[in-house]
Amino acid sequence: MQDPSTEAARSLAEALRRRPRTLVLTGAGASTEAGLPDWRGPSGIWRSRDPRQVASLTALEYNPVEFYQFYRHRLATLRGARPGPAHRALAALERAGYIHWLVTQNVDGLHQAAGHKTVIEVHGSLRSARCHRCGAPYPIEAVDVDVEDAADIPRCPCGGVIRPNIVLFEEVLPHDAVHAAFAAAEEADLCLVVGSSLQVGPVNLLPRLVADHGGEVAIINLMPTPFDHLARWLVPAKAGEVLAEVARELGVEVPRE
Known part of the structure; x- marks a missing residue:
């Protein structure tokens, strides 16, 4: 019997073949596979x-x-710390033209280290x-x-x-980054959530915004989120493994570490 996460990865790859305008939102789960601790x-x-x-x-x-x-x-x-499998797969998918925007709640800079070009850091950078x-x-x-x-x-x-x-607790998020994130959500056809618990606002509302104007939502996260009901693809698995399978299905080569 086929692993459900593999089936979901293949279905998600099929959706990406249609070249939707794809917005990715990443959280701590994208970096835990790189050896960094998560927060919640x-x-x-x-x-x-x-x-x-x-x-x-x-x-x-x-x-x-x-x-x-x-x-x-x-x-x-x-x-x-070096980019993990999720960072490398997302950067490869961006280079292949499958990802249009990447919004991250992380401050570790590992998306850029993996070669991702368009990163919106809504919580700033520890670099x-x-x-x-x-x-x-x-x-x-x-x-x-x-x-x-x-x-x-x-x-x-x-x-x-x-x-x-x-961005510290009690501080507001940077206006330019938040504006760019919500502007991307207004245009996106697909929101792919990677390793986020979707507990921290306001960017946890991005999947709902995409869904509200008819877009689709995919959530790859080990734990449940408050927005799981929005997801056409709900994959409770390690992000790096799922994204590597998506890339394989699309014929996209992901560099090794």
């Missing part, structure tokens, strides 16, 4: 840490030592930093420092603290 899964980071204590605007301003220690650990985890006051750009190494007390906090010449270029 059964063993996710937020199961053991309160994000308000280490990853919020309040933490940056009132608990900076723990804030910088947390992100230094995150950078150490990210250092040396760069900026001054919290004046916005001056800095390399991420500027915040990869050992902060034991307030005197160790990295600062810009303007006096502002230098922080990772990501």
